[in-house]
Amino acid sequence: MTKFSDLNLDAKVLKAVADTGYETPTPIQAGAIPPALEGRDVLGIAQTGTGKTASFTLPMITLLGRGRARARMPRSLVLAPTRELAAQVAENFDAYAKYTKLTKALLIGGTSFKEQDALIDKGVDVLIATPGRLIDHFERGKLILSDVKIMVVDEADRMLDMGFIPDIERIFQMTPFTRQTLFFSATMAPEIERITNTFLSSPAKVEVARAATTGENIKQGVVIFEGSTKAKADREKRDLLRALIDAEGDACTNAIIFCNRKSDVDTVAKSLSKHGYDAAPIHGDLDQSHRTRTLEGFRDGTLRFLVASDVAARGLDIPAVTHVFNFDVPSHAEDYVHRIGRTGRAGRKGTAIMICAPRDVKNLEDVERLVQTTIPRLDNPTGTTPAEASETEAAPAAATEDKPKRTRSRSRRKDSPKPDESAPTASPRTPDPAAATEDAQTVAEDIHTEPAAKAPSQPRAAQTTEEPQSDAPKGGRSSRGGRGRARGGNDQREGQSNDKGGHGRAVVGMGEDVPDFIAKSFAERGAG
Template identity: 80%
Template sequence: ALAGKDVLGIAQTGTGKTASFTLPMIHLLARGRARARMPRSLVLCPTRELAAQVAENFDTYTKHLKLTKALLIGGVSFKEQDLLIDKGVDVLIATPGRLLDHFERGKLLLTGVQVMVVDEADRMLDMGFIPDIERIFGLTPFTRQTLFFSATMASEIERITNTFLSAPTRIEVARQATASETIEQSVVMFKGSRRDREASEKRAVLRGLIDAEGAACTNGIIFCNRKTDVDICAKSLLKYGYDAAPIHGDLDQSQRTRTLEAFREGKLRFLVASDVAARGLDVPSVSHVFNFDVPSHPEDYVHRIGRTGRAGRDGKAMMLCSPRDQKNFDAIEAL
């Protein structure tokens, strides 16, 4: 990246991608100054949480440098973001939708972008952002350097890289074999007594697992496939005296930020999350991950359990599996 070449990085979450693109950007941006409404570099992230995490890392790396940044995400007032853009920023970190909102309002020009980063492109594809990404590419100079990261290379991702990247250096980070060494994985096979009681009985099984782990379960992330189940599960845990809070895309940004901060600082024991909301969540010491639902995509299982057992620590990942989950469970085992 330091040589100014385009880079195609195929890497999972938690492999140090943020540092790999932030540090070369800082080196490049140390020369020159930003102009009003014309950012010098652009980082696109699929979710608000991931964008906020990248912004936090940028602050850490540039502590002693005079580089400016703006974070453009939903749930925050346009006025606040407009003021930052008007002053001129070296780095713009954004979700695609909010970036285009600013562009449509005539508040932003992307013709001065020297480096463009697309992070977690596979998740962008899942969330339907690919047309937005293509449009944003078209608004930036042809001469820009592009750093493009994806955990997988679906045909649509391949098409975009062939169209918008120029003879990229391809870097593939092997799946972390260490995950299985530091994470103890287990499956609890579960069958409800009746269809109408299955959900409540499943929540009782989850509470039983938490109780069985006892003091060893210092904190945990509980994953549900649907936002409605995230809310129901969190409310149920609270009702039974467990310190839990939900996080998903339908909650407003300030609420999501407060919940994440509380969990990160150890003030909240359980985070009940959707896959999208938990992407980019960086908490070094999560003791347990509970898969309340078997994920629909095997890749999501890898992302989920990767929240625990980080930096050489031991972690536990447990999954509740009913007979109707067998197909998805088999796909995870095959992975």
């Protein structure tokens, strides 16, 4: 079995490694360190959490042991996609270079330009930066990259996802052609392969595992979730997350919970805190000092749950993370590999559980296609299955179907029967109160109920005469099928008597209780 002492590292570096407690290099370290010490370009492909950071920091410190940096001219450059990952690399450098006199500078957003300029002016051996902040310093004339001897691109596939590839190509062109390049990634997209072919010279390819594979020491599972209703789905999904955490019991000492959207990160963290779980959010909209404090609390154990966006999926090297919960299935399948890689690090066991809502099914299929395995399905600890949720939704719908449909028709149905024009007109009569009430109910049914659903009834005088066509525009009251017929029926009762003194028109729908002021009004209109 290979040991660090077999890799030709500097004695001071070996002493620092021994202080960290590591004795045996990981496969990616054993494969990448020897060609890197020979000065060759290296293309390293390995799943996250396998020690890629030490694969380039250890040989870099050994190679930079001799020489001295000049002002504004770093001797080596490490590019990282996120602030957290850049800070993680800086911590590794401090740990492994503590017995040397090498200096470093960390260039990331959210910190003072003035402080960073002061470090660069003194001269640094190792410059660790995110692409955007590095270009800012270069364009301000505060940085010269012509003396870079070693250049490292870490998490190259994440650079692609975040749109940094044009910046990476520009930075490559700022550095000398004779530089040594170390390129590391967990996955290899076609665009990444193109860059390696362009900027790496006969690299030693070290692939210790198939690209985009997950650690065998990570227990994976997915819960298929479907809310009872659309309005309740988000709340029920948060209930399910808490149930999954509780189901893990004491085995879940701490966990990182990943969400796809920053707004969901805040919402989930607030919900967990409200229910008594020690949780805090971390995402790109928070200032750097807040993010740093949150990470420190999670590392030292004062914070149990870290709710994060994908900005934290890379660069969180916290060996003791026992669980990763994917509140959402990641939009990019590659992110799943990096998310669950936050647990099961340094040979430890880990658990990764994911919640898949109906809208995430396609993303789940993409993840399983990438990792070339079917993620085991887990039971819903809340006891609600998707089928039960569907039945719950279907029950009110079935009850609604049993009720007769009600519609408002603005025109006469083509299939409704036409009145018989040859039918004799009824002679004037005294309206019966019960019949008047029945007429009003029939009119209401004409307005609200499909004609086909009506029971056949005996023709009445109000139905024997067809309403004359009107030239009024559509949408006017006379064009409404139901209301037009109701008005026509009243017009035909012109001259009929009623119970309130034999006035000219009958008052339909009030029975025997017609108020005097209405009767009087009808009498005046009849007289006119």
